Amino acid sequence: xxxxxxxxxxxxxxxxxxxxxxxxxxxxxxxxxxxxxxxxxxxxxxxxxxxxxxxxxxxxxxxxxxxxxxxxxxxxxxxxxxxxxxxxxxxxxxxxxxxxxxxxxxxxxxxxxxxxxxxxxxxxxxxxxxxxxxxxxxxxxxxxxxxxxxxx
Numbered sequence: 771x772x773x774x775x776x777x778x779x780x781x782x783x784x785x786x787x788x789x790x791x792x793x794x795x796x797x798x799x800x801x802x803x804x805x806x807x808x809x810x811x812x813x814x815x816x817x818x819x820x821x822x823x824x825x826x827x828x829x830x831x832x833x834x835x836x837x838x839x840x841x842x843x844x845x846x847x848x849x850x851x852x853x854x855x856x857x858x859x860x861x862x863x864x865x866x867x868x869x870x871x872x873x874x875x876x877x878x879x880x881x882x883x884x885x886x887x888x889x890x891x892x893x894x895x896x897x898x899x900x901x902x903x904x905x906x907x908x909x910x911x912x913x914x915x916x917x918x919x920x921x922x
Contacts (some may be wrong), residue, residue: 774921777802781810782819782921789823827840833866834882836889841875845904852876856899864892875907888909907910908921 774782780800784791791799797807814820827838842859844850852870859868860877867880879897883889888910897903 772814772819774819778810778814778819779921781807781814781907785811785820785823786921801903820907826845829882833884836885837885837891837914838881838885839909839911840877840879840881840893841907841909842879843874843905844876844902846902850902855900855902862892862896864896875905 777800781796784799786918792804793808793811793859796802796811797804800807801815802810811820829835844852844855855877856870858869859865859877864881864883865879866882867878869878870876871878881889881892881897882891893906893908
């Protein structure tokens, strides 16, 4: 675990809100020089606190109006390797995340589709035909609030 001071926490909070902020803009916001801000960001990256910055696309604006969380239970554990299932499901473009979880289901998938009939097509033709795919449970996303994780 890395020791974080208050300025580190402020930098992380600001970047969690807007990862595109430059070191100069962030420094002005926090009352630091650009070089001092850059050094702190670099230290947070080097220590692994900041793992990267991502571009978040608006799926709805791109025509994907439905997001579904799928719980997938493997039908034949031991006959199909987890790696084979993960590789196959990760190759489906509509699958945004693949999470191996503990509980009733073996995997939790985040799937986007244009509408419910498009989701049904993805489910029937792509996901349910995967090696080892067994029981599934679908939960349609109604709304989402993104909150930054705990810092420090």
